[in-house]
Amino acid sequence: MEVIYGVNPLKEALISGGGGLTRIVIARGRSESAIREISTMAAKQGIPVEVRERAFLDELAETSSHQGVLGMCKPYRYQDLDAVIANRHPSCLHDLVLILDGITDPHNLGALLRTAHCFGVNGVLLPEHRSASVTATVIKTSAGAARYLPVARVANLARALDELKKRGFWIFGADAHATQSVSVPDYQGAVGLIMGAEGKGMRPLIRKQCDFLISIPMLGKIDSLNVSVSAGIVMHEIRRKTIWHNS
Incomplete structure (x- = not known):
């Protein structure tokens, strides 16, 4: 069993249909309106x-920071690649799938899921190995977004990229050393966006499978951003070109 704790994560799990919750435990003496709700x-x-x-x-x-309420739930249910692709947001003309290579920090994964959901991403692909799993910590960090966004775990990420290409996806890789700015492509068509681990970036094999490499121009003396911040910038640019620009 997984444990979800905190008022907002539990409310989001209940709003999304229960999120696999099997029971809820409330600390004695907690009776404020949020707990009653x-x-x-x-x-x-x-x-x-x-x-x-x-x-x-x-x-x-x-931890003692559970806000006096927690829920016991079944382990997170992963989806397959078909379910991820099928989950296109109704406001989006084109598919957008987020592919994470080597994201091992659960807080980063949770933040990425939250950001992806906010930008109408179809879903997320994770490798089975060298990757954080969707745990209670990830669900809490995602502010409940993990309950709305299909996540697929694949045994071989390179093969999954090949499958996306067969289905008409263009694969973009975020790379700090790429010469092409994130603002240059038009992003028309189905897009698979790869974000690599902080510091290391994408693995060489995954990098080779990208159709395009893009980078975020920066002016500061620090040459890297948190991966969820970088992903937010890139996904905003993709949606700016494919939704707001065309509306």
């Missing part, structure tokens, strides 16, 4: 609610 939503969905001592929640969550 969670209890009411859980009752409507037939999810049991328990009241326990705060120390019990501390032990389950392995």
